[in-house]
Amino acid sequence: CERVAFRQREAEKKKIAKSENQRDKKAEEMVKQQKDREEMLGNLAVGLKCLLRSNIFDICDKANKHKKMSLRDRQQLDEAYDCYKSLHGNSYCQEVYERTIKECTVIDGLDNITD
Numbered sequence: 446c447e448r449v450a451f452r453q454r455e456a457e458k459k460k461i462a463k464s465e466n467q468r469d470k471k472a473e474e475m476v477k478q479q480k481d482r483e484e485m486l487g488n489l490a491v492g493l494k495c496l497l498r499s500n501i502f503d504i505c506d507k508a509n510k511h512k513k514m515s516l517r518d519r520q521q522l523d524e525a526y527d528c529y530k531s532l533h534g535n536s537y538c539q540e541v542y543e544r545t546i547k548e549c550t551v552i553d554g555l556d557n558i559t560d
Contacts, residue, residue, distance in 0.1 A: 493528075494529060494534055498538055502541065504518050504545075505522070505545040509549065513550045514549050516551055516553050519551045522542070526542045
């Protein structure tokens with residue numbers, strides 16, 4: 446009778462240990478998935494920042510060449526810069542943006558100013 450009770454307790458301990466081991470493995474997998482998601486989001490933010498910076502420089506270069514920009518280009522520039530800034534973009538892009546805004550006239554009614 447004592448042996449049966451002992452075996453039952455040992456079986457229960459093994460069952461609990463197995464359950465805890467499975468829980469630990471699931472927790473480890475969830476932590477790994479979270480780290481993978483964070484890395485992916487970080488990479489997406491870096492890629493987005495590069496695209497925004499390129500777009501900002503393209504608009505600024507064109508505007509600075511002509512000393513004017515269309516209203517549409519100004520709106521796109523402002524949106525791109527706001528997003529870039531929210532991603533903690535660098536100060537060089539800020540300097541280019543601010544210089545362009547200061548030195549270039551916005552021409553209403555033009556969709557695009559050709560190169």
